[in-house]
Amino acid sequence: MKGKLGRGVALVGAGVGKFGAFPRKDSRDLFVEAFRELVASVDNKGFDPTEIEALFIGNYSSELFEHQGHLAPILADWVGLTPRAALRVEGACASGGIALRQGVLAVASGLYDVVLVGGVERMTALPTEAVTDTLATAGDVLYEFPAGFTFPGFYAAMATAYAARYGMPYEALMEVARKNHAHGALNDKAQFGMTIRAIMDRRLAKAREKGGPLPGWRDELDFLRDPGANPPVAWPLRLFDCSPITDGAAAVLVVAEELARRFTDRPLRVLGTGQASDACLYGRADLTSLRSAREAAAQAYTMAGVKPSGVKLAEVHDCFTIAEVLAVEDLGFFPSGQGWRAARDGATHRDGTIPVNTSGGLKAKGHPVGASGVAQVVELWKQMRGEAGPRQVGHDVDLALAHNVGGTGQTCVVHIFGRG
Amino acid sequence: MAERDFTRTSFEEHLAEGYLMGVRCRSCGALSAVPRPLCPACRVEDLEWVELSGRGVVEGFTVIHVPPTPLAAAGFGRDNPYASAVVRLAEGPWITAQLVGVDPKRPESIRVGLKVRAEVIHQGEAARLAFRPED
Ligand SMILES: [Zn+2]
Secondary structure (H helix, E strand, C coil), X not given: CCCCCCCCEEEEEEEECCCECCCCCCHHHHHHHHHHHHHHHCCCCCCCHHXXXXXXXXXXXXXXXXXXXCHHHHHHHHCCXXXXXXXXXXXXXXXXXXXXXXXXXXXXXXCXXXXXXXXXXXXXXXXXXXXXXXXXXXXXXXXXXCCCCCHHHHHHHHHHHHHHHXXXXXXXXXXXXXXXXXXXXXXXXCCCCCCHHHHHHHHHHHHHHHCCCCCCCCCHHHHHHCCCCCCEEEECEEHHHECXXXXXXXXXXXXXXHHHHHCCCCCEEEEEEEEEECCCHHHCCCCCCCHHHHHHHHHHHHHHCCCHHHCCEEECCXXXXXXXHHHHHHCCCCCCCCCHHHHHHCCCCCCCCCCECCCCHHHHHCCCHHHHHHHHHHHHHHHHCCCCHHHCCCCCCCEEEEEEEECCCCEEEEEEEEEC | CCCCCXXXXXXXXXXXXXXXXXEEECCCCCEECCCCCCCCCCCCCXXXXXXXXXXXXXXXXXXXXXXXXXXXXXXXXXXXXXXXXXEEECCCCEEEEEECCCCCCCHHHCCCCCEEEEEEEEECCEEEEEEEECC
């Protein structure tokens, strides 16, 4: 592996639709919303979407979620871009991130100058049990599914292994949820744009309306400790440790760096990209770290020529609270065994030393699985350009990273961006 | 049972007969509890079945309160959770299976490092691997 791109690649536009549950919208409608935002985000108002030469779409399972295969050409049609090449890329929850990587590689190869990378998933049309089954197919249906594992169950097993090795109290995971909800409360696109406190107050208000005894929650942690308010899903993971079931889409415009200024004076440069694979859980040697994440991160850092300490902000794959703990260690922001302290001590908060998931993360922003990897990059786009509104971090973000995991780490993809 | 192909079907047939059988590479010695036709360590196709002791240690576990539909249909759920684990077998390889003989309503009573022993349980038509704490 040469470890470098054939030519420079830049981002010149980014858009994300509102995340949530939208019973009246199919994935194509969600995608159109993200596309509209993308077009509006290009600084040069003379931008003509017909300059787009190909579409790379991240989507995990439109077949199982909405009984629709062959999705990408439909999306191309819905945004008026046929007959351009349109293809779907699948890597479970990393589908969006690897779609971006494929778009970047296609531009770096010289074949295309301008491509659209999208991600979309419509999940809420299925009942929860069927969503649980569908997500579990991102693991091994032959050897893990019969063992009773669900998707939260996989990460729960990692949480027990991590806690046993490093002495993490499970309540430390609640601090990750608190932080990401606090961030999500500042994101108008988030599915749960509410702090844990606000969710708790709303429940109290409802209980007051109904009459009868009021829950005696003193604060957010007290609320999260209550198994009535925060029931176990896959112990030790509870409801508020899990990202929600979400409909949503995101898109970015990827171009050859030499053309970037035609679109904007403030492009982002793709400095590094890395991707790796791993076996399912039974084929691993360690449950407290994702080998694929360490490998993908090493590739991306090497290509970018930067160190973890240089990263000013990161969007990481917090499908479950424990996943963020593993991520901040696998990315080299914290030593092994120390990541669980980061949210508790404030280091990964918006005003901390390395803000993580300022968008609210998958936890609060929502996790339309195929869209998440692209939506992460939309957040980096906004933060790096100073356009993140109320959640804009205080320091200058000239180097930022996105970490997108598929399944339990059978796929991981990492991208690093700089300012052009 | 010597010449069965190295597939999931064979794995399940062994279980139904009461055996936990893994595959060993005759070339490099790599052992896998999950049968496969090609050694993942050296990519050689010279494998043999070996009976595993079934003794192991819990590497990580969970108690599932929101089960997949087959287990929900079997009566599991919020009021009747079950435990699943990643187990490191005494011979080295890992495998995933349900835990029986533990109290899923008291997950604190289950722990990483717990010594367990394989047994075969029957869920519907299927013979499934499970592990039970030793003693
Ligand atoms: Zn071998």
